[in-house]
Amino acid sequence: xxxxxxxxxxxxxxxxxxxxxxxxxxxxxxxxxxxxxxxxxxxxxxxxxxxxxxxxxxxxxxxxxxxxxxxxxxxxxxxxxxxxxxxxxxxxxxxxxxxxxxxxxxxxxxxxxxxxxxxxxxxxxxxxxxxxxxxxxxxxxxxxxxxxxxxxxxxxxxxxxxxxxxxxxxxxxxxxxxxxxxxxxxxxxxxxxxxxxxxxxxx
Numbered sequence: 001x002x003x004x005x006x007x008x009x010x011x012x013x014x015x016x017x018x019x020x021x022x023x024x025x026x027x028x029x030x031x032x033x034x035x036x037x038x039x040x041x042x043x044x045x046x047x048x049x050x051x052x053x054x055x056x057x058x059x060x061x062x063x064x065x066x067x068x069x070x071x072x073x074x075x076x077x078x079x080x081x082x083x084x085x086x087x088x089x090x091x092x093x094x095x096x097x098x099x100x101x102x103x104x105x106x107x108x109x110x111x112x113x114x115x116x117x118x119x120x121x122x123x124x125x126x127x128x129x130x131x132x133x134x135x136x137x138x139x140x141x142x143x144x145x146x147x148x149x150x151x152x153x154x155x156x157x158x159x160x161x162x163x164x165x166x167x168x169x170x171x172x173x174x175x176x177x178x179x180x181x182x183x184x185x186x187x188x189x190x191x192x193x194x195x196x197x198x199x200x201x202x203x
Contacts, residue, residue, distance in 0.1 A: 001043045003054040005070075007035030010098075011063040013084065014070025015051055016077045017042050020104045020148070022141040023129070025171050028071045040071040048080050052087060060088065065096040065122075075105030078113055085120040098123040103152035107144055114155065118162040126156050126191070128168040131181035139174075156189040169194040 005012050012035060023029075032039045046054075060066070066088055068074040074081050085097050103126040105113050117124065130136040133149035142148035160166045168186040170179055172195050179195060186193040 001046065002033075002037045002040060003042075003046050003051055004058060005033075005035045005037035005040070006063070007067075009064040010067045011055070011058060011060070011065075012067045012069050013051065013055065013074070014040050014042065014072070015068065015074055015080050015084075016045055016070070016072035018045075018076040019073040019102070020076075020108055020143045021073075021102050023127075024139055024141070025129075025173065042071070045077070048083055051080055051084050055084060055088065056091075060092050060095055063095070065098055067098045067100060069098075069100035073102055073104070073108070074099055075101050075113060076108055078105065078109060078116060082116055082120060089120055096122045098125060100125045100127075102127050102140070102142075103155040104142065104144065104148055106155050106158075107148065107151045112158060114159040114162050117159060121163050123165040123167065124159050124163045125167040125169060125194070126152065126159075128152070128170050128182050128186060129174070130170075131178055131185055135178070153185070153189060156191055160190045166191040167194050168192070169196050171195075172197055 003014055027034060032041060068081055088095060088097060099121050101124060130139050133146040136149040137146060144151065156168060168191040170182045183193050
């Protein structure tokens with residue numbers, strides 16, 4: 001069971017396979033791993049102790065950042081996320097910590113989780129992916145229906161109060177017009193805009 005893996009200069013934490021979306025472009029739809037992992041499909045949800053043990057068997061000084069990002073939505077396990085981030089912060093306070101998220105954590109946890117990132121996370125990267133609720137539903141197929149899109153935008157606006165660097169991203173296959181429309185939404189939410197490359201299927 002691979003809980004941590006490396007990609008480029010980062011140490012990535014794969015703490016869950018749960019996700020509220022079934023995005024058509026998601027890398028987990030067409031390949032079993034990213035980076036140096038053999039497979040990011042977990043046999044079961046790792047315990048907090050297992051995650052901590054896996055993180056600290058690594059030399060954290062070897063990495064430019066720690067990223068909560070695997071084959072699932074990390075905010076589905078906020079207790080593990082915040083506990084591990086706190087332990088990393090205590091040992092290496094200068095090591096940047098990022099969370100890649102679909103922005104649906106408030107809906108999933110049925111509370112505003114954004115204050116819980118304060119002091120623990122340096123960057124939140126949120127998948128925007130569409131400029132309308134209908135478009136988001138078509139691409140991301142969320143379990144919450146059209147409430148998901150506004151929930152994601154609300155999460156973004158709130159988390160900018162607690163995290164210094166908030167990014168909203170889209171995949172570059174959605175077309176120039178939609179990319180520009182998403183840029184305007186990102187600016188309205190007070191986030192930094194990023195267009196990321198689509199990861200193709202394995203041969």
